[in-house]
Amino acid sequence: MEFLDASLPYIMPIVYAVLMISVFMGLCSYSVLAERKVSSWIQGRVGPNRTRVPLVGHIPILGNVMTGLGLFQPVADGLKFLFKEEIVPGHVNKGYYYLAPIIALAPALTTMVVLPFGRYVDADGITQPLVLANVDLGMLIILGISSLGVYGIVLAGWSSNSKYPFLGGVRASAQMISYELAMGLALLPVFMWAASPGYYDSEGLFVEGSRYGMSLFGVVQSQQAAWTILWQPLSALLFLVALFAETNRLPFDMAESETDLVGGFHTEYGCFKFGLFFVAEYAHIIMGSGIFVLLFLGGWNFLPWVADPWGDGIFGSVLSVAWFMAKVFFMIFFFIWMRWTLPRFRYDQVMSLGWKILLPLAVGNLVLNTIIIALYDTLTR
Template identity: 40%
Template sequence: MEKFKPVISLLNLDLLLFTAITAVKIGFLLGAVMGFTAFLTWVERKLSSLMQDRVGPNRASIFGFTLLGLFHPIADGIKLMMKEDFVPARADKVLFTLAPVLTLVPVLAAFAVIPFGNYVDVMGLRVELVIARFPLGLLYALAVSGFAIYGTFLAGWSSKSNFALLGALRGAAQMISYEVVLGLTLIGLLMIYGTADLQQIVREQGKLLFGFIPAWGVVYQFPAFILFLAAAIAENKRTPFDVVEGESEIIGYFMEYSSMRFAVFMFAEFIEIILISMLAVTLFLGGWQVPFLEEAGFLFPGGLALPVHPYLTALAQMGAFAAKTAFMCWALMTLRWTVPRFRFDQVMKLAWQGILPLSLLNILITGLALTLI
């Protein structure tokens, strides 16, 4: 028994509990995100078909039930797994294999700092509804998602294909440019809330402006919201910023990929939509905040109060977060099927001559306003 003592002391109860709770949170969020991603692939097809007056996928069936084509993601998955896993003869095998991983992992890691609820008290223990809360959460999210550029570039370069390389070059240029402006659009917000802790930013947004307007980031920083969205879509490399793929000319940096390797790229793209939506919701749309719902319950302006059980509050807040995220996903997808593709020079011009000066102007104005008030 004696010799186990150091081990036991290392495994003290608090650490165990912390690990368990974190594991549960990771499992919950990862599960939700992955499930939602598969759902999104269906949504994208169905949504585009509906806005083009088509029916969309409705053929895959299990025992004759098609369920609005909801089995299509499953069929797609099976199909992709069955496909030949092709590696070009002259490709760099190691990097070629590594590239999809380097694309997917940073995107998933960024979810660690996204608060999906306020907190719950479980057996006297306060559990923050965020996987990892720390003061520089926003910077972490930006930094980690910036890693995705390695996946993009390695995929194109290791394929030893001219078209893939062309796509990768475009991708690298675009992602580096928009990485810069993406950060700059958020400076104004940081100045207002005075913190980079995302959970704290969300809590700040729970306040009311003039007693009845929820003090969400979009209210303070509407221009920044628009600029952020533009930059974020560009980061995501989706239409109108999909010159990287250039479906009509070069087919993109993952041109040589097939089977599940390709699926990983596609999956990463959809997960990134969720990430962008969650970031936008967290920063500008009040995160998990339900308007007028505070710890005690609903406190409407005018003195009307409605007590709500803490667990229900937590559920409502998580629901609100999910709903807002879903709305943002819908908006991003509708945008993707609305706007035609930019030319590459236009993409670059928009970043350096459009969003960059405007976000600097935004910082200036915000600074002036904060000084004056």
């Protein structure tokens, strides 16, 4: 018992992490389903509606509804990837070839650690984030680690030893590097506004520096009144565009662009390795949606200028998580919606959009916000 008490602080994070990964992977597979269903609704089709799990699928009315909505489809999709014959072309560079899908997925799962997804009120009455690790530099960690995701794509393109994946890999790396700049710059004003030049501590003394730093929790707490998107629409737009580019989604899916590059970087991948790339794409989308919601859509805060209606207890925490997830689902829907509405950019247009439009705008936005903040602080101090 003593041993258990001592080791509990170490065991519980692992349990939480496993829990979170399971939920997250479930979300990934269901966003694949969402993509298929939403796209079919947009296009006037029906979408997956045949997969039926024995027993559950045969519950009188519910079973039919679930089957019709394709709720069992992710299981079938996943199993299909698992049971497919594993074909590895003879000309690939084996080591990197196997490594690439892992590297593609790992960053998305890692960034999950610092992503707060709800709040609770602790014994002292202080609001705390629900997060695996509440790090002050949360956003920096996310930016840093998620940009490693491009290595998966570059390695896949390179190790495939084939021309179409190679072109896809090269395009992806150039694109991601270009858009990361605009993305980072678009974020800074948000944190500058969220982080006040100082705060009054519990004894009423002014402390220089920010209470929250680059913590995502701080940004969400600062949006209790107005969501960032309402007074930082330009930052939100820039970040959103960069997010689309970073997640390799249409209209920016240069790495994949199936009409000219066949399948882009994953042309030579089959079975579960392709499945990993597939899941990685959706993992990035979910992470991106989550970050966008936290930064610009008020996180788990109810509505702009409306106090959170949920209480302090466990029930309140659950509601905050649910509200946060609802916003994330909306963003995922937005991603899907865009994909099935817009045509695809050409590679050089993506690059000139990134360097000639987004980057100057982001810099201008940053400078402008800096000036405003400086004036504001000087005048109100």
